[in-house]
Each structure stands twice: as structure tokens, then as C-alpha cells.
Amino acid sequence: MTAAAVGLSHSPLIGKNDPAPEVLARVEDAVAGAKAFVEAFDPGLVVLFHPDHYNGFFYKEMPPFCLATAANAVGDFESQAGPLSVPTDLANRVAQGVLDRGVDLTVSARMTVDHGAVQPLEVLFGGIDRVPVIPVYINGVATPLGPMSRIRALGEAIGAACAKLDKRVLFLGSGGLSHDPPVPVLEGAPPRVAEALIEGIPPTPEQRARGEQRVIDAGKAYAAGDTTMIPINPTWDNALLDILANGTLSDVDGWTVEQMNAEAGHSSHEVRTWIAAFSALAATGAYTMDSRFYEAIPEWIAGFAVATASQAGA
């Protein structure tokens, strides 16, 4: 088995509230580098660690993480809708391998995914059906959230399970880094919103458009410096990238949910996808980070990062 990892921030505001052309050009360069890395690696399987923004997972049952044996994209924020190419037999084998290693994984035979899963597939592969992909949802918004050590354990178990496959496996993390966009919160929500968050009532097109506009307006306000959101925190973001680059992943075990909220915003928990992806790669042996890009982009409400890593000596 050969393995590599990519971490890629996503933002629903890409193309809707873009930063200055020179910033965009730097991001495009970094993304082109990651794309070239992925093309050269030529994965036979992608394990995609992604969050959800109340499109697929609801409080009726809210798992800390869940592996899909089949998945369908909902098409929010104009992202691609439709079925992902999930190799069901392989997904079941990986799920069994994770359970055998003592991590209580849940599975979904009909997972709904949103832009958090779709955007990296569009950016790196040109669509959601171009490469065999096993989506692994990691809760990054719905409290209560578990400790970071369990995310590492999940990543390590997935890495070890994938090491048994005769495949070239790309571990892909989607999200983060520090950011605090408007995402609905159950605590204190009005009854209609609470019901939607619990039961998973699909929004009407008008409701979805209003939610999406709220995020766009927040991006504009944030870029204008007029917001109550937690600021992007480049120091925190670069400290995380240092941990990933140095392979000292257990350093995150001491992080608490409250600290992450205060220092890096309520959606900073999306970095759990990066931790899982790099832990999975680490479980296959020593690795090196080959490229690293970071820029704070208020227009996208994102500490935006792109990083690639491969097995040492590969």
C-alpha cells in the first residue's frame, strides 16, 4: 500500500465573495500545486474526511464520526449534487478494520454530504464521481464534541485498515482552519430551527437561499471589519500546520473544545478532518510534508490552508 495526504480548506464563499486578485492568484497557485501532487500520486482510493453543516447529520442521531458505504451530495452553495463513486465492498472492509481496532465507528449506507465533502473533490478531481472515494464524516459543529485524541485514534485505525489494501490511498481532509462563520446552533434556537436541526427537515429552496445569503453577508461584513465573529487566528493556524509538518500529532490531545472555540472560532473543529487525515498517513509510517500554503482570507471567513504530504522516502 502506498499513501499520501492532502489537507484543503473549503469555503462556501469561494466564487461568491472573493478576495483581491493577488490573493486569489496565490490560492490558485497553491491549489494547482496540490492538484499536480494528486495527479502524480494517482490514487486508486480516496478516503475523504469531511464535516457536515446540518445537511446530512442531525441531532436525532448525531455520531462523532461515520463512514459511508454509499453517499449522495445535496448540492448546497451551488456545489455538485448526485451520487459519489463509493466502492461499497472496500468501504465495508475499511469499516470492519476500524471496528476490529477498537474504534466505535458508525456506518451509513446512504450518507448525505454537502459542500464540505464535495468542494475538495471538485477542486482536486474535477467532480464527485471521478475517483473511488470513501467519505468519512467527522462532526465539527454539533456540540457536544469529543476529545481530539479520539479523532487521532479514528485516523490511525483507518490508516492501519487501509494499509491492508493493495491500493494507492490518498487521505484527504476538508475544512478549517480557524474560522467562525454563521452556522445554526441548537441551544437557544427558535422552535422551527431546532426542529430542523433535530429532525433533518430539508429546507425549502427559499430557506436554503436565505441561509446561504446569511453566510455571504457575513463574509462581506467580516471583510469590512464589521462583525462579532471570532477573528481568523494565523498564529493558531500556523501552530497547527507546524504540528502536522513535524508529525507531533499527539500535541493536539491537550486541546479543549472551549479553547478551540475561543482562540479559533466555533468552526475550527473542522481541523479534526486534517488531524484524521494526517493520523491515517502516520499510521502507515513516517511522512514528510511536501508543500504548505496558508493565508488568512476574511472574504471567505477562512484561515485558508493547503498542504500535501507523502510517505518518507516515497
Ligand SMILES: O=C(O)CCC(=O)/C=C/C=C(\O)C(=O)O
Ligand atoms: O446557515 C445556513 O443555513 C448554512 C450555513 C453553512 O452551511 C455554513 C458553512 C460554512 C462553511 O462550510 C465554512 O466556513 O467552513
Ligand SMILES: [Fe+2]
Ligand atoms: Fe465548513
